[in-house]
Amino acid sequence: MTSALPRNILSIQSWVSYGHVGNAAAVFPLQRLGFEVWAIHTVQFSNHTGYGAWTGTVFPPELVAELIDGMEARGALPECHAVLSGYMGSEGTVGAVVDAVRRVRAANPGALYCCDPVMGDVGRGVFVRPELPDLIAAQAVPEADLLTPNQFELELLSGHKVDTLEHALEAARALRGRMRPGGPRLVLVTSLVRSGAPEASIETLAVGDEGAWLCRTPLLPLDPPRNGTGDAIAALFFGHYLHSGRPDSALSVAMSALYALLQRTHVAGTREIQLVASQDDFVRPARLFEAQRVG
Numbered sequence: 001m002t003s004a005l006p007r008n009i010l011s012i013q014s015w016v017s018y019g020h021v022g023n024a025a026a027v028f029p030l031q032r033l034g035f036e037v038w039a040i041h042t043v044q045f046s047n048h049t050g051y052g053a054w055t056g057t058v059f060p061p062e063l064v065a066e067l068i069d070g071m072e073a074r075g076a077l078p079e080c081h082a083v084l085s086g087y088m089g090s091e092g093t094v095g096a097v098v099d100a101v102r103r104v105r106a107a108n109p110g111a112l113y114c115c116d117p118v119m120g121d122v123g124r125g126v127f128v129r130p131e132l133p134d135l136i137a138a139q140a141v142p143e144a145d146l147l148t149p150n151q152f153e154l155e156l157l158s159g160h161k162v163d164t165l166e167h168a169l170e171a172a173r174a175l176r177g178r179m180r181p182g183g184p185r186l187v188l189v190t191s192l193v194r195s196g197a198p199e200a201s202i203e204t205l206a207v208g209d210e211g212a213w214l215c216r217t218p219l220l221p222l223d224p225p226r227n228g229t230g231d232a233i234a235a236l237f238f239g240h241y242l243h244s245g246r247p248d249s250a251l252s253v254a255m256s257a258l259y260a261l262l263q264r265t266h267v268a269g270t271r272e273i274q275l276v277a278s279q280d281d282f283v284r285p286a287r288l289f290e291a292q293r294v295g
Helices: 023-032 062-073 091-107 132-143 151-158 165-176 229-244 247-268 279-283
Strands: 008-016 036-045 056-058 080-085 112-115 186-192 201-208 211-218
Touching (some): 008 023, 023 036, 023 229, 036 062, 062 091, 080 091, 112 229, 165 201, 201 247, 229 247, 247 279
Parallel strands (some): 008 036, 008 080, 080 112
Antiparallel strands (some): 036 056
């Protein structure tokens, strides 16, 4: 028996040796969903920066282009079906990622680009270099087919205050208008906390051409919040969307998988998310939270 070859995803993100953030949170879930993942690391650190201390190095942005050159020389770019990007630590990295997306699209016009615009969070504010939000808005957003901001990043990119569901929808729609024409222009808003939502819950909102959907799960008492969850949900949602082409089902399965991951992490009492132990839930979550149409 023969089977179709898996689709290939280029993932450009940070890497940590200990724990799970960036590519170390995104690559394995995508592999578990059946994708080949070509990882390019923008940094290599001992651990995520949430610990307050780490060792390692930030790679020069030129390295991204050099690695794309090598892939192109192997004839790989026409077989690249999607690009995922996360943390961009410098002005040069933003430009290198955007250039990589354009080179992939030149070889395969059908390739989709999912940009996780890692810039900040509620309570922490902007935690990247001050010039990066404007650069991501000006360079990466117009190339993106999918965007996965958290609530804070949605406000930063859209210029809209988000404290109600209607405000979140307005902000997401405004952002969609600046994304790549002709693509799905799909915005996934993570870690949504708004007035009118049930207590002790957390929501994620998906807004696309076909409408808008909201998925709600219980809010687990994880203190401090676990690093890498945003990277994981971006990968899970993108992977399930690539499989189904349906924002609603991708949202439902991805959020259900993330809840299972966080619940297992909470029960284990670990600082790092329990990625490997939760792998079966990435494909088929034991408990499914349905996405509800809201627009």
